[in-house]
Amino acid sequence: MAFTCEPRTLHTEGVALQEDKDSVTLEGGRAAWATAFGSFLVQFCGLGYAxxxxxxxxxxxxxxxTNETPSAISWMGSSSAFLICAVGLVSGSLYDRGYFYHLMITGSLLQSFSLFMLSLSKPDQYYQIFLSQGLGLGVAMGLMFIPSIAIISHHFQERRTLVMAFTISGSSLGAIVHPIMLNNFLDGPLGFANGVRASAGFVSALLLIACLCMRTRLDPPTTPVNYIAAARKCLRDVPFTLMVAGGFLFQTGLFYPAYFIQLDSIKHGINVAFSSYSLAILNASSLIGRATSGFIAPFTGVPNLAIIATMSCSVLIFGMIGLNSLASVVVLAVLHGYFEGLFVAITPPLMATLTPDLSELGARMGIAVFIGGFGSLIGPPISGALLTSNYIWWIPALFSGMVSLTGSIVFFIMRDAFVKEQIEDRPIDYGL
Known part of the structure; x- marks a missing residue:
């Protein structure tokens, strides 16, 4: 599952990139690249697993x-996705206060513990699975998500955007590897319990390596960002408020393919072995979308690219109504994954474009992803409820497409408001 809640890439913009007075600021180095590798592994095990x-x-x-509805089951995944964004408000604030190592160690232990507890969950025991997968994993990933990206700013300045692109790509790679691995574990000889344990052991080992690799280099800022003051400013900023509203609506429908394309494919009689790779195809295409966004944005402009991505995703969600063959699965997975990747990648530059004072960008990102996370929280369960146990596929696809299209229209309005206010003279970092 690919998710729209991206990290606050400029979280430490207000901190001077320097050490003690007589030390020389370095761009990179062994500790810096080890930290980047550790951050890559955290994204691989965090958003990649989600x-x-x-x-x-x-x-x-x-x-x-089997006794639960698709909607009830979707609440587990959507709750986890929402908590990644919501807990980010807390973890970002604690990171500002110098608790980086505490967050990474606690998050790693909690994710490992939650996965092993998931392996002990019994069939038809919904509350056991929800506690471990819906709540435990979500909180664990939320504790590590923003700090693991923000720490890059301790070690890189000129190449910060490039290095962040590398670390963020870990989530896309994880979104390819984990589905393939889990499909072979759960439906193979290992079964659910041993399969989840094997997955938990793999994730735990990678998180241990990540914790050993990552290092801080700067002192925490003396005056952490005031979220309340930043939120008040956001309410008076019409383009930014429209972007948040459009993002919420768009994310409400965005994740329908990621949650249901594999089940949809199987229920339409498509080969089970191939269907198990449908989600991996979607996420692989999303990786390409993220990688190419930085090359496209300078030609289209950031707001226009966001509109292109959201509009295309909305049309392709409508296209899920016609999924009935192997070719349609491939086409929808590739195209939707690509434009979803464009949207995910262009979101941080879009926020930068709409932020007059870049010293507030970290707080604005935290607020925006928190509100947008509510869309990912309620969207899949609503789609599951509309699907029903009779698998009426066109109804949730129509709902998801309509609400996503509405979000895309709000982005059109946002662009017009942005142009009218002439907020065009701020530096924009198109890379991710």
Whole structure:
């Protein structure tokens, strides 16, 4: 599952990139690249693992939680996705106060513990799975998400954007590897319990390496960002407020393919072995979308690219109504994954474009992803409820497409408001 809640890449903009008075600021170095590698692993195990929930959705509906509705099962994945964004408000503030190591160690231990507890969950015991996967994993990933990206600013200045692109790509790679691995574990000889334990051991080992690799270099800022003051400013900023509203609506429908494409494919009689790779295809295409966004944005402009991405995703969600063959699965997975990747990648530069004072960008990103996270929280469960146990596929696809299209229209209005206010003279970092 790919998610729209991106990290606050400029979280430490207000901190001077220097050490003690007689030390020389370095761009990179062994400790810096080790930290970048550790951050890459955190993203691989965090958002990358969360993006594999479509595999669990399919397995729970067909084998493990057969007494539950698709909507009830979707709440587990959407709750986890929401908590990644919501807990980021807390973890970002604690990171500002110098608690980086505490956050990373606590988050790593909690994610490992939650996965092993998930492996002990019994069939048709919804509350056991929800506590470990819906709540435990979400909180754990939320504790690590923003700090693991913000720490890059301690070690890189000129190449910060490039290095952040590398670390963020870990989530896309994880979104390819984890679904393939989980499909082979859950539906293979290992079964659910041993399969989840194997996955937990793999994730735990990578997080241990990440914690050993990452290092801080700067003292925490003396005056952390005031979220209340930043929120008040956001309410008076019409383009930014429209962007937040449009993002919320768009994310409400965005994740329908990521949650249901594998199940949809299987229920339409498409080869099970191929269907198990549908989510991996979508996420692989999303990786390409993220990688190419930085090359396209200078030609289209950031707001226009956001509109192109959201409009295209909305049309392709409508296209899910026509999914009935192997070719349609491939086309929808590739195209939707690509434009979803464009949207995810262009979101931080869009926020920078709409932020008059870049010293507030970190707080604005935290606020925006928190509100947008509510869309990812309620969207999949609503789609699951509309799907029903009779698998009426056109109804949730129509709902998701309509609400996403509404969000895209709000982005059009946002662009016009942005042009009218003539907020065009601020530096924009198009890279990710």
């Amino acid at each position: 993006s594999s929930f479509g595999v669990y959705e399919d397995f729970y509906i067909q084998h493990y939680l």
